Amino acid sequence: MSQSNLFQLEDQTDWQDLGNGISRKVYGYDDRIMLVKARFEAEAVGVLHEHHHAQVTYVDSGVFEMTIGTQKQIIKKGDGYYVPPHEIHGCICLEPGILIDAFTPLREDFL
Template structure:
């Protein structure tokens, strides 16, 4: 079984630059779950994609236009969303912000 360190300290966890105004930090995880912080600059796009993971996300800050399947909503600080496995989803950042993602199972592609 894979597992992260027990603690993830903000100042000790580095941002991974994904390009085009998006960065992320991977926090705690094991085989079944993973917590990720994604930071977006205004205008940055989380391109439409799908994956086999269940995803729930909390909007920590900012404003986003979020697409899940055929549904499009403006979401902001305090909002959240759920993405079932294999559902097409993505976002455009309207005002700079941070999304807190939880995936189940963990995103093995984020650990490479």
């Protein structure tokens, strides 16, 4: 079974540069769940994509235009969203911000 350390400290967890104004930090995970922090610069685009994982996200900061399936919504600090497995989704960052994502099962492609 794959799993993270029990503690993930902010100042000891490195940002992974994904390019195009997006970076992420992988926090706690095991085979069933994963927590990820994603940082977006203004105008960065999380391209439309889908995956077999269920996803819930909390907007820690910033403003985003989020697309899930055929629906679009402007979301900001304190908002959240749910993405069912295999649903097309993506976002455009309108004001720099951070999204906190939880996935089940873990995103093996992030490790």
